[in-house]
Amino acid sequence: MFFVMTPSRRLLSLRRSLVHCRGVSVENTGRKAAVDRVLSAFRSICGEDGVSLGEAIREQHGKDESVHRCRPPDVVVFPHCVEEVSALAKICHDNNLPIIPFGTxxxxxxxxxxxxxxxxxxxxxxxxxxxxxPEDFDVTVEPGVTRKALNSHLRDTGLWFPVDPGADASLCGMAATSASGTNAVRYGTMRENVMNLEVVLSDGTVIHTAGKGRRPRKTSAGYNLTNLFVGSEGTLGIITKTTLRLYGIPEAMVSAVCSFPSVQAAVDSTVQILQAGIPIARIEFLDDVMIDACNKFSSLSYPVAPTLFLEFHGSERSLEEQVTMAEEITQSNEGSDFQWARDTETRNRLWKARHDAWYAAQALRPGSKAYSTDVCVPLSRLPQIIVETKKDLLESRLTGPIAGHVGDGNFHCLMVVDPDDLDEQHRVHLFAERLARRALALDGTCTGEHGVGLGKRALLCEEVGPLAIQVMQGLKDSLDPKNLMNPGKILLNGGF
Amino acid sequence: MFFVMTPSRRLLSLRRSLVHCRGVSVENTGRKAAVDRVLSAFRSICGEDGVSLGEAIREQHGKDESVHRCRPPDVVVFPHCVEEVSALAKICHDNNLPIIPFGTxxxxxxxxxxxxxxxxxxxxxxxxxxxxxPEDFDVTVEPGVTRKALNSHLRDTGLWFPVDPGADASLCGMAATSASGTNAVRYGTMRENVMNLEVVLSDGTVIHTAGKGRRPRKTSAGYNLTNLFVGSEGTLGIITKTTLRLYGIPEAMVSAVCSFPSVQAAVDSTVQILQAGIPIARIEFLDDVMIDACNKFSSLSYPVAPTLFLEFHGSERSLEEQVTMAEEITQSNEGSDFQWARDTETRNRLWKARHDAWYAAQALRPGSKAYSTDVCVPLSRLPQIIVETKKDLLESRLTGPIAGHVGDGNFHCLMVVDPDDLDEQHRVHLFAERLARRALALDGTCTGEHGVGLGKRALLCEEVGPLAIQVMQGLKDSLDPKNLMNPGKILLNGGF
Incomplete structure (x- = not known):
């Protein structure tokens, strides 16, 4: 903590600040003036150090890890508790100032x-x-808590939180974007693992989507507000607490790598493994280009061919059976023998290599930037879309190794782009749109786990149709009638 | 099919009907007149036999299996396709007529x-x-398809749909009420298993919550409309198609029964089984009164004590291990030896006895009616709430054997009530409210799987608080501004 003012002192001065700022009406053009006007109120809430106008700080908060250009906010605030978030939101609301939540x-x-x-x-x-x-398999976290911080805190309880998007993201941020990742095939995505949320609405109202402090493992009580806010990308409210399902740490884990003569063979193996009811924990596909990049980046020597990385969780004995069954299936599809990662160190190296795919892709072209596409299709459509996409990459003269959570039908092309080559950037853009439309044509979605954000708003309209978009816009209008919550994201209306 | 007019002929005559009926505005008091006015339009859509004013038919459709008294609609329509549902809804909308969807x-x-x-x-x-x-593990069904009909259709595919609330309910109805049941501890509830919905809104608009025909296993594309409609109990729209996740039928299943010296011992066993990561498929608790009733009703002879019914799904070999581990755990909690149901017939008899608990309870008092409470609490709170509830039953002079999906913390008191004893009915009502409030006081919910319906609207307010209720009401107003969709359910506003 590097703030001097205590939360209680700050809250004591809140009422005066609210009175001071209430009802100031400004046009969009007067936004900067409005910001100037509310600064002292912000400072009385968060403390002097809790409000930053510095260019570096603003720029750092105007950008994520995507290729979208930096759009810095006018000011960054660093609240310490939900009461401060609520008070700040109320001032923003009264002054028509957009609110953008930021996790990691x-x-x-x-x-x-x-x-x-x-x-x-x-x-x-x-x-x-x-x-x-621990005995109820649940925990509640604030938005500054990341996935790794939680799992490190849980270490001695025998429990863990398995949803793993790769990045050490904020768990509330993961809820906001409906994140998932490599373990989703067994443990589900954030949609299945968030039990309750505390949310601050744009006018400062604080709600608990399933009721304050509630944590039943299932409920049929009223509309499912929890899953309305999960994946709402900050456009409906600010998530200030998330209650999560936890799981017992498996007695044993073992990983394996298997190469295939074709994409079809790898996907067929996946379908058959799922159909056999093998409770596979991760099943990740890497195409030949991706495995080649990983080999080079992580000093590995896997055959350059369509490849599955698999992980099994369970008791020692059940693992033996899972693995035998899975290997029989992969071999019947002409897969190679499994290459094992039984001990923790080898297993960690394997998955580090998978999670470093992003950097491995970038290393294919030094000085390049990476951009990850993210589509998801029904399993049976994977071979077709991957084959067509690889052809498209060749024809478009683009580098885009493919890695995917094949058990869910979700995959990414990790596009490696020269940041100075505008023509290439344009080709990547057109390629990504074609890929998304290819997924839509195969009953899939334009985003399996990254969300809509700025880049996929038009694709979302194509995906769900104008009538469902109208319903979504109606929900947005109901919860955020002034369109202040992270405006311009998900829905085209009110964009930039 | 017993309708003479073909769907295509009916649809041909639609436009005229719509023109004829559009814009007829009536007060609530003029509802019956409005019904008279729209009948011919209804008939031109559904055919002569597709519109019923008969008292028996109306009464049959004004009541479910609860103790709530029959509230017959003015008319029952039997559409054959989504176009008919949409056309009928539009007429209702234009004439301010409430719409109540009915499954089974x-x-x-x-x-x-x-x-x-x-x-x-x-x-x-x-x-x-x-x-x-089959290769994508999904299927789409219309609202007349029940759980058993689907599973019987799937038999030769090696797949099944495991969510099992006991009743042979319509799958779209199960989506509408967010149903679950005995298998939820392993396979999740409807919330986790509905991938997409076709919904007709109150004005006749047809939307697909995840886009028409889409069925990716996960998506982050826009607001999660699917899970907004799951559990909305017909108050936001009429579900006309549901796309469901399917699962491979396990190679083997085995069931067991185990008695315990106390509720605490049974619940401790459950927590430890879950914590050990044993992928238990069902784990059902029956209290001493319930098992006694089941013994009598189904000619069984289990010890009259707190009891768990367990079921394991998997390969032959993995079952062996699951069962050994589970039995070690139950024995360490002073559970009895497992009584086995290994063959299909014995297993079916066991689960039939569990599913017949409702009738077994009623048989405790011939001529009585059953009423099922439905609360859900975190696992660790189960012993306390069950012990307190049994004490309350005694003090209130009520019969209410307890059965529950203990792996989810969800349980029911099957209240056996003399329909002629108004005093007893009043005591049951007060008892059920105390039970729900006891669940709320223990971080739980007033309904784990039955929904809010008519009876739990005030409890829902207590559960989520007035601000979350306001948000729910806002969503309802946005989707159904005239409050025509199943009015008076879930939310108190617009009640009867």
Missing amino acids: GTGLEGGVGAVKGGVCFSLRNMEQILDLH | GTGLEGGVGAVKGGVCFSLRNMEQILDLH
Whole structure:
């Protein structure tokens, strides 16, 4: 903590600030003036150091890990508790200032860009792990808590939180973008693992989507507000607490690598493994280009061919059976013998190589930037879309190794782009749109886990159709009638 | 099919009907007149036999399996396809007539009662199983398709749909009430297993919550409309198609029964089984009164003590290990030796006894009616709430054997009530409210799987708080501004 003013002192001065700022009406053009006007109120809430106008800080908060250009907010605030978030939101609401929540900035679709300026709520100072109930398999965390921090905190309880998008993202941010990753095939995505949320609405109202402090493992009580906010990308409210499902750490884990003569053979193996009811924990596909890049980047020597990385969780004995069954299936599809990673160190090296795919792709062309596409199709459509996509990459003269969570039908092309080559960037853009439309034509979605953000708003309209978009817009209008919550994301209306 | 007019002929005459009926504005008091006015349009859409004013038919559609009294609609319509549902809804909308969707009438919270009169949409004639994709583990069904019908259709595919609330309910109805049941501990509830919905809104608009025909296993594309409609109990729209996740039928299943010296010992065993990562498929608790009733009703001879019914799914070999581990755990908690049900017949008899608990409870007092409470609490709170509840039953002089999906913390008191004893009915009502509030006080919910319906609207307010209720009401207003969709359910506003 590097703030001098205590939360209680700050809250004491809140009422005066609210009175001072209430009802100031400004036009969009007067936004900067409005920001100037509310600064002292912000400071009385968050402390002097809790409000930043510095260019470096603003730029750092105007950008995630995507290729979308930096759109810095007018000011960044660093609240310490939900009461401060609520008080700040109320001032923004009264002054028509956009609100952009910010976790770790590890998003991949430009979700944090302040496309209409406004106030970035950086939530890194809210970093408490609250209400851990090991016997009930649940925990509540604030938005500054990352996935790795939680798992490190849980280490001695025999429990873990398995959803793993690769990045060490904020768990509330992961809820906001409906993140998932390599373990989803067994443990589900954030949609299945968030039990309750505390949310601050644009006018400062604080709600608990399943009721304050509630954590039943299932409920049929009223509309499912929890899953309305999961994946809403900050456009409906600011998530200030997330209650999560936890799982027992498996007695044993073992990983394996297997190469295939074709994409079809790898996908057929996946379908058959799932159909056999093998409770596979991860099943990741890497195409020949991707495995070649990983070999080079992580000093590995796997055959350059369509490849599956697999992981099994369970008891020692059940692993033996899972692995035998899975290997029989892969071999019947002309897969190679499994290459094993039984000990923790080898296993960690394997998955580090998989998670470093992003850097491995970039290393294919030094000085390049990476851009990850993200589509998801029904399993049976994977071979077709991957083959067509590889052809498209060749024809478009683009480098885009493919890695994917094949058990869910979700995959990424890690596009490696020369940041100075505008023509190439344009070709990547057109390629990514073709890829998304190819997924749509095969009953899939334009985003399996990265979200819509800025880049996929038009594709979302194509995906769900204008009538469902109208329904979504109606929900947005109902919850955020002034369109202040992260405006310009998900829905085209109110964009930049 | 017993309708003479073909769907295509009916649709040809639609435009005239719509023109004829559009814009007729009536006060609530003029509802019956409005019904008279729209009948010919209804008939031109559904055929002569597709519109019923008969008292028996209306009464049959005004009631589910709960104790809520029959509230018959003014008229029942039997559409054959989504176009007919849409056309009928549009007429209702233009004439301010309430719309109540009806599946199999197996609900337990009075969800189908026409508390403001209006038009019941009985969806039994829409009974197609569409788009079965075995290799993608998904299928789409119309609202007339029940759980058992689907599983019987799937038999030769090696797949099944495991969500099992006991009743042979309509799958779209199960989506509408967010049903679950005995298998949820392993396979999740409807929330986790519905991939897409076709929904007709109150004005006749047809939307697909995840886009038409889409069925990726995961998506981050826009607001999660699917899970907004799952559990909305017909108050936001009429579900006319549901796309469901399917699972491979396990190679083997085995069931077991185990008695315990205390509720605490049974619950401790459950927590430890889950914590050990044993992928238990069902783990059902029956208290001493319930097992006694089941013994008598189903000619069984289990010890009259707190009891777990367990079921394991997997390969032969993995079952062996699961069972050994589970038995070690139960024995360490002073559980009895497992009584086995290894062959299909014995297993079916066991689960039939569990599913017949409702009738077993009723048989405790011939001539009585059963009423099922439905609360859900975190696992660790189960012993406390069950012990307190049994004490309350005694003190209130009520019979209410307890059965529950203990792996989810969800349990029911099957209240056995003399329908002529008004005093007893009043005591049951007060008891059920105390039970729900006890669950709320223990971080739980007033309904784990039956929904809010008519009876739990005030409890829902207590559970989520007035601000979350405001948000829910805002969503309802956005989707159904005239409050025509199943009015008076879930939310108190617009009640009867």
